[in-house]
Amino acid sequence: SQQGEEDPQALSIQEGENATMNCSYKTSINNLQWYRQNSGRGLVHLILIRSNEREKHSGRLRVTLDTSKKSSSLLITASRAADTASYFCATAYNTNAGKSTFGDGTTLTVKP
Amino acid sequence: ETGVTQTPRHLVMGMTNKKSLKCEQHLGHNAMYWYKQSAKKPLELMFVYNFKEQTENNSVPSRFSPECPNSSHLFLHLHTLQPEDSALYLCASSQGSSGGGHGELFFGEGSRLTVL
Numbered sequence: 001s002q003q004g005e006e007d008p009q010a011l012s013i014q015e016g017e018n019a020t021m022n023c024s025y026k027t028s029i030n031n032l033q034w035y036r037q038n039s040g041r042g043l044v045h046l047i048l049i050r051s052n053e054r055e056k057h058s059g060r061l062r063v064t065l066d067t068s069k070k071s072s073s074l075l076i077t078a079s080r081a082a083d084t085a086s087y088f089c090a091t092a093y094n095t096n097a098g099k100s101t102f103g104d105g106t107t108l109t110v111k112p
Numbered sequence: 113e114t115g116v117t118q119t120p121r122h123l124v125m126g127m128t129n130k131k132s133l134k135c136e137q138h139l140g141h142n143a144m145y146w147y148k149q150s151a152k153k154p155l156e157l158m159f160v161y162n163f164k165e166q167t168e169n170n171s172v173p174s175r176f177s178p179e180c181p182n183s184s185h186l187f188l189h190l191h192t193l194q195p196e197d198s199a200l201y202l203c204a205s206s207q208g209s210s211g212g213g214h215g216e217l218f219f220g221e222g223s224r225l226t227v228l
Contacts, residue, residue: 033216033217035217035219040200040222040224041221041222042114042116042118042202042219042220042221042222043155043202043204043217043219044114044219045216045217045218048215048216088155090155090217096143096206098143098145098160098204098206098215098216098217099157099160099168100157100217101154101157102154102155103154104153104154105154
């Protein structure tokens with residue numbers, strides 16, 4: 001299975017601190033995506049990184065991809081209470097990002 | 113507001129009922145998806161529609177019946193469900209590219225289904 005596995009399963013930090021979540025996968029991928037889900041809501045796309053890219057930024061988010069280690073990390077800098085959510089990585093083995101396989105997610109709690 | 117609207121947001125049904133979930137996307141995308149999110153399990157892809165044609169059925173039981181009348185609307189018809197089918201059902205859409213790939217998913221808020 002190419003399913004991504006997030007680590008840690010749960011993370012609790014203080015507002016202003018950085019949060020780092022990791023994703024590992026088993027097979028070669030075309031792209032990897034990160035999504036955020038607030039409790040009881042739908043998922044929101046954050047960043048898509050392709051297999052030939054090593055790092056992408058979007059605002060306070062930084063995603064890295066190491067295809068040799070089959071792993072990715074999501075860094076949220078200067079976290080806010082509003083960042084409290086579950087974060088999922090999704091891996092696509094072809095160019096259809098919509099057919100990605102999702103991991104179990106990391107639950108992030110940011111305390112004010 | 114993601115541009116993908118799901119109704120109803122909550123549904124409670126008995127095992128002998130027939131109900132339908134509806135999804136509408138206002139993004140002009142050409143692919144739509146049904147995902148199932150159960151407690152303690154990863155998000156599971158159920159069905160994929162590309163330009164109204166079903167391109168994937170991930171071994172979903174026949175008690176779930178999808179329908180895609182056009183690129184903007186997607187339904188999931190439910191009948192004789194089991195309590196273990198209780199979950200959050202998420203609809204998503206994506207836009208295909210000229211190279212044949214598809215970009216990221218845009219999700220609706222989900223329909224929380226409880227089967228008694």
